[in-house]
Amino acid sequence: MGPLDLTHTLAPGRGCGDCYVCCEITTINDPALQKPEGQLCVNCHGGLCAVYEHRPKTCRDFHCLYRHLGDLPEAMRPDRCGVMFSTRRETNPESPFSRIYIGGYATGDTAAYETPEVQAAIRWLSEQTPLPIWLAFGKVKRLVSPDRELAEAIVQPSPHHSPDLKARAAAWAKRYDRWVYMYDTVAGVR
């Protein structure tokens, strides 16, 4: 799987259906529309976009991972599972794991992160991509992939780490760098 699969290619035959989670959960800062995170867009009426044909570019360009990844089960539609996953980029990342990453955003109760289908999706995403996965808890986000041991070995390599951990840390960092490079190239940042 390449990075383009997460940002450009939409899963054939998959639509949003009755879901309009992103019209509420996301921050929109577009010349045509500004709205804070967690506030339903003023254009959203009964789940339908009143300005759909002329919706802002930010809305046109955005699709959550459910729309990009056909291998995510139907139960992972955000309004069904209670979590929206999407790719994010930080221009001034606070963490080496937040240059480009997958963010999970609970639509309500963060207990949704613990359900079997969401846990399975997190495991599957972490196997398919080297992108870090963060889960949002209000304004705070928590890194869930790579796991703590591997994350520490990546950020703070130590001669005391086992050869296996060192090898996994080096491989992860190399693969992540390659994906970040490809994302930046596609986005015209490089």
Ligand code: SF4
């Ligand atoms: S959260 Fe995903 S599935 Fe739901 S409306 Fe937005 S893009 Fe469509």
Ligand code: SF4
């Ligand atoms: S303008 Fe339309 S698509 Fe964009 S957030 Fe509002 S309701 Fe959703």
